[in-house]
Amino acid sequence: DTEVTQTPKHLVMGMTNKKSLKCEQHMGHRAMYWYKQKAKKPPELMFVYSYEKLSINESVPSRFSPECPNSSLLNLHLHALQPEDSALYLCASSHRDQGGQPQHFGDGTRLSIL
Amino acid sequence: QQQVKQSPQSLIVQKGGISIINCAYENTAFDYFPWYQQFPGKGPALLIAIRPDVSEKKEGRFTISFNKSAKQFSLHIMDSQPGDSATYFCAASINNNAGNMLTFGGGTRLMVKP
Numbered sequence: 001d002t003e004v005t006q007t008p009k010h011l012v013m014g015m016t017n018k019k020s021l022k023c024e025q026h027m028g029h030r031a032m033y034w035y036k037q038k039a040k041k042p043p044e045l046m047f048v049y050s051y052e053k054l055s056i057n058e059s060v061p062s063r064f065s066p067e068c069p070n071s072s073l074l075n076l077h078l079h080a081l082q083p084e085d086s087a088l089y090l091c092a093s094s095h096r097d098q099g100g101q102p103q104h105f106g107d108g109t110r111l112s113i114l
Numbered sequence: 115q116q117q118v119k120q121s122p123q124s125l126i127v128q129k130g131g132i133s134i135i136n137c138a139y140e141n142t143a144f145d146y147f148p149w150y151q152q153f154p155g156k157g158p159a160l161l162i163a164i165r166p167d168v169s170e171k172k173e174g175r176f177t178i179s180f181n182k183s184a185k186q187f188s189l190h191i192m193d194s195q196p197g198d199s200a201t202y203f204c205a206a207s208i209n210n211n212a213g214n215m216l217t218f219g220g221g222t223r224l225m226v227k228p
Binding site for chain 2: 004006030031033040041042043045048050055056088090094095096097098099100101102103104105106107108110
Protein backbone atom coordinates (compact mmCIF):
# COMPACT_ATOMS: atom_id res chain seq x y z
CA ASP A 1 0.00 0.00 0.00
CA THR A 2 1.26 3.47 -0.87
CA GLU A 3 1.12 6.41 1.54
CA VAL A 4 -0.31 8.64 -1.17
CA THR A 5 -3.88 7.70 -2.06
CA GLN A 6 -5.41 8.57 -5.39
CA THR A 7 -9.02 8.20 -6.49
CA PRO A 8 -10.49 7.04 -8.72
CA LYS A 9 -8.15 4.33 -9.98
CA HIS A 10 -9.74 4.37 -13.42
CA LEU A 11 -11.76 7.06 -15.19
CA VAL A 12 -13.38 7.07 -18.61
CA MET A 13 -14.83 10.34 -19.77
CA GLY A 14 -16.08 12.04 -22.88
CA MET A 15 -14.52 15.17 -24.25
CA THR A 16 -17.35 17.33 -22.92
CA ASN A 17 -17.39 15.92 -19.39
CA LYS A 18 -16.13 17.53 -16.20
CA LYS A 19 -14.45 15.29 -13.67
CA SER A 20 -11.96 15.56 -10.83
CA LEU A 21 -9.02 13.48 -9.67
CA LYS A 22 -8.23 13.38 -5.96
CA CYS A 23 -5.04 12.81 -4.03
CA GLU A 24 -4.49 12.55 -0.28
CA GLN A 25 -1.40 12.17 1.90
CA HIS A 26 -0.95 12.20 5.66
CA MET A 27 2.85 12.30 5.87
CA GLY A 28 2.94 16.01 6.72
CA HIS A 29 4.48 16.85 3.36
CA ARG A 30 4.05 20.46 2.28
CA ALA A 31 4.99 19.95 -1.39
CA MET A 32 2.59 18.10 -3.66
CA TYR A 33 2.93 17.32 -7.33
CA TRP A 34 0.84 16.26 -10.32
CA TYR A 35 2.46 14.24 -13.10
CA LYS A 36 1.26 12.82 -16.40
CA GLN A 37 2.73 9.52 -17.56
CA LYS A 38 2.35 8.02 -21.01
CA ALA A 39 3.16 4.40 -21.73
CA LYS A 40 6.85 3.50 -21.62
CA LYS A 41 7.81 7.06 -20.62
CA PRO A 42 8.91 8.64 -17.34
CA PRO A 43 6.46 10.81 -15.41
CA GLU A 44 6.17 14.35 -16.79
CA LEU A 45 5.69 17.14 -14.25
CA MET A 46 2.51 19.21 -14.58
CA PHE A 47 2.06 21.21 -11.36
CA VAL A 48 3.75 21.76 -8.01
CA TYR A 49 2.03 23.04 -4.88
CA SER A 50 4.19 24.42 -2.10
CA TYR A 51 2.48 25.24 1.21
CA GLU A 52 -0.86 24.91 -0.57
CA LYS A 53 0.07 27.54 -3.16
CA LEU A 54 0.70 26.83 -6.82
CA SER A 55 4.45 27.18 -7.34
CA ILE A 56 5.02 25.62 -10.73
CA ASN A 57 2.78 25.22 -13.77
CA GLU A 58 4.67 23.51 -16.56
CA SER A 59 2.68 25.26 -19.32
CA VAL A 60 -0.21 22.86 -18.87
CA PRO A 61 -3.37 23.58 -20.93
CA SER A 62 -6.15 25.31 -19.01
CA ARG A 63 -8.42 22.28 -19.42
CA PHE A 64 -6.43 20.95 -16.43
CA SER A 65 -7.12 22.96 -13.28
CA PRO A 66 -5.34 22.04 -10.03
CA GLU A 67 -6.53 22.84 -6.54
CA CYS A 68 -5.03 22.34 -3.10
CA PRO A 69 -7.80 22.72 -0.48
CA ASN A 70 -5.50 21.94 2.45
CA SER A 71 -2.10 20.49 3.26
CA SER A 72 -3.29 16.89 2.82
CA LEU A 73 -5.42 17.12 -0.29
CA LEU A 74 -4.74 17.82 -3.94
CA ASN A 75 -7.31 17.85 -6.72
CA LEU A 76 -7.03 18.00 -10.48
CA HIS A 77 -10.16 19.25 -12.22
CA LEU A 78 -10.64 18.13 -15.80
CA HIS A 79 -12.80 19.74 -18.47
CA ALA A 80 -13.04 19.41 -22.24
CA LEU A 81 -10.13 17.00 -22.46
CA GLN A 82 -8.72 15.69 -25.71
CA PRO A 83 -7.97 12.07 -26.67
CA GLU A 84 -4.25 12.77 -26.32
CA ASP A 85 -4.84 13.49 -22.63
CA SER A 86 -5.41 9.78 -22.04
CA ALA A 87 -2.63 8.75 -19.65
CA LEU A 88 -1.79 7.72 -16.10
CA TYR A 89 -2.04 10.73 -13.78
CA LEU A 90 0.21 10.50 -10.76
CA CYS A 91 0.22 12.47 -7.56
CA ALA A 92 3.31 12.72 -5.38
CA SER A 93 4.33 14.47 -2.19
CA SER A 94 7.58 15.36 -0.48
CA HIS A 95 9.11 17.50 2.21
CA ARG A 96 9.16 21.11 1.05
CA ASP A 97 12.25 22.58 2.72
CA GLN A 98 14.38 19.57 3.55
CA GLY A 99 16.64 18.53 0.68
CA GLY A 100 17.79 15.01 0.05
CA GLN A 101 14.32 13.58 0.50
CA PRO A 102 12.29 11.52 -1.95
CA GLN A 103 8.97 12.12 -3.58
CA HIS A 104 6.37 9.52 -2.67
CA PHE A 105 3.97 8.56 -5.45
CA GLY A 106 0.43 7.28 -5.46
CA ASP A 107 -0.67 4.50 -7.81
CA GLY A 108 -2.29 6.98 -10.15
CA THR A 109 -5.55 7.40 -12.00
CA ARG A 110 -5.74 5.72 -15.39
CA LEU A 111 -7.66 8.23 -17.53
CA SER A 112 -9.22 7.36 -20.87
CA ILE A 113 -10.81 10.04 -23.05
CA LEU A 114 -13.40 8.81 -25.52
CA GLN B 115 17.41 18.91 -22.86
CA GLN B 116 17.49 15.62 -21.01
CA GLN B 117 19.63 16.07 -17.92
CA VAL B 118 19.61 12.43 -16.81
CA LYS B 119 20.48 9.78 -19.36
CA GLN B 120 19.63 6.16 -18.56
CA SER B 121 20.74 2.96 -20.26
CA PRO B 122 19.87 0.41 -21.41
CA GLN B 123 16.25 1.00 -22.45
CA SER B 124 15.50 -2.67 -21.98
CA LEU B 125 17.28 -5.55 -20.30
CA ILE B 126 16.72 -9.30 -20.20
CA VAL B 127 18.45 -11.26 -17.45
CA GLN B 128 18.25 -14.88 -16.41
CA LYS B 129 17.01 -15.71 -12.93
CA GLY B 130 19.89 -15.50 -10.49
CA GLY B 131 21.87 -13.13 -12.69
CA ILE B 132 22.96 -9.56 -12.06
CA SER B 133 20.99 -6.69 -13.56
CA ILE B 134 22.90 -3.44 -14.10
CA ILE B 135 21.32 -0.12 -15.07
CA ASN B 136 23.39 2.99 -15.63
CA CYS B 137 22.59 6.69 -15.39
CA ALA B 138 24.54 9.85 -16.09
CA TYR B 139 23.67 13.38 -15.07
CA GLU B 140 24.88 16.85 -15.98
CA ASN B 141 23.77 19.25 -13.26
CA THR B 142 26.20 19.17 -10.33
CA ALA B 143 23.60 20.88 -8.13
CA PHE B 144 21.60 17.65 -7.80
CA ASP B 145 21.73 16.54 -4.15
CA TYR B 146 19.87 13.24 -4.08
CA PHE B 147 19.64 10.30 -6.45
CA PRO B 148 16.67 7.94 -6.03
CA TRP B 149 15.75 4.88 -8.01
CA TYR B 150 12.09 4.07 -8.59
CA GLN B 151 10.55 0.72 -9.48
CA GLN B 152 7.28 0.71 -11.36
CA PHE B 153 5.04 -2.28 -12.03
CA PRO B 154 2.27 -2.13 -14.65
CA GLY B 155 -0.77 -0.32 -13.32
CA LYS B 156 1.10 1.04 -10.31
CA GLY B 157 2.87 4.25 -9.47
CA PRO B 158 6.65 4.53 -9.14
CA ALA B 159 7.81 3.20 -5.78
CA LEU B 160 11.03 4.36 -4.15
CA LEU B 161 13.47 1.46 -4.27
CA ILE B 162 16.74 2.86 -2.98
CA ALA B 163 18.46 6.25 -2.97
CA ILE B 164 21.87 7.79 -2.39
CA ARG B 165 23.36 11.15 -1.56
CA PRO B 166 26.41 12.43 -3.48
CA ASP B 167 28.74 12.23 -0.49
CA VAL B 168 28.43 8.43 -0.48
CA SER B 169 29.99 6.14 -3.10
CA GLU B 170 27.89 3.06 -2.52
CA LYS B 171 24.68 2.05 -0.77
CA LYS B 172 23.35 -1.47 -0.38
CA GLU B 173 19.88 -2.61 0.66
CA GLY B 174 19.37 -6.32 0.37
CA ARG B 175 19.89 -7.38 -3.24
CA PHE B 176 19.93 -3.77 -4.49
CA THR B 177 23.09 -1.64 -4.62
CA ILE B 178 23.68 1.86 -5.90
CA SER B 179 27.20 2.78 -7.01
CA PHE B 180 27.87 6.50 -7.29
CA ASN B 181 30.78 8.20 -9.07
CA LYS B 182 30.62 11.91 -8.37
CA SER B 183 33.62 12.89 -10.52
CA ALA B 184 32.21 11.06 -13.52
CA LYS B 185 28.65 12.21 -12.76
CA GLN B 186 27.40 8.66 -13.09
CA PHE B 187 25.48 6.26 -10.91
CA SER B 188 24.21 2.76 -11.37
CA LEU B 189 21.80 0.22 -9.91
CA HIS B 190 22.90 -3.37 -9.44
CA ILE B 191 20.30 -6.05 -8.72
CA MET B 192 21.96 -9.19 -7.45
CA ASP B 193 20.35 -12.63 -7.75
CA SER B 194 17.67 -11.18 -10.03
CA GLN B 195 14.22 -12.75 -9.64
CA PRO B 196 11.20 -12.87 -11.97
CA GLY B 197 9.40 -10.67 -9.45
CA ASP B 198 11.96 -7.94 -10.19
CA SER B 199 10.56 -7.64 -13.72
CA ALA B 200 9.44 -4.02 -13.86
CA THR B 201 10.42 -0.63 -15.23
CA TYR B 202 13.18 1.14 -13.34
CA PHE B 203 13.67 4.90 -13.37
CA CYS B 204 16.75 6.64 -12.07
CA ALA B 205 16.25 10.22 -10.99
CA ALA B 206 18.17 13.19 -9.72
CA SER B 207 16.70 15.61 -7.23
CA ILE B 208 17.30 19.21 -6.28
CA ASN B 209 15.60 21.19 -3.50
CA ASN B 210 14.40 24.60 -4.63
CA ASN B 211 11.74 27.08 -3.54
CA ALA B 212 8.97 24.70 -4.64
CA GLY B 213 10.07 21.36 -3.23
CA ASN B 214 12.33 18.42 -4.03
CA MET B 215 12.25 18.49 -7.82
CA LEU B 216 12.94 15.30 -9.75
CA THR B 217 14.54 14.86 -13.14
CA PHE B 218 13.91 11.34 -14.41
CA GLY B 219 15.96 9.15 -16.68
CA GLY B 220 14.15 7.57 -19.62
CA GLY B 221 13.53 4.25 -17.87
CA THR B 222 14.70 0.66 -18.24
CA ARG B 223 12.31 -2.22 -18.77
CA LEU B 224 13.77 -5.24 -16.98
CA MET B 225 12.64 -8.76 -17.70
CA VAL B 226 13.99 -11.58 -15.56
CA LYS B 227 13.50 -14.95 -17.20
CA PRO B 228 12.82 -17.94 -14.96
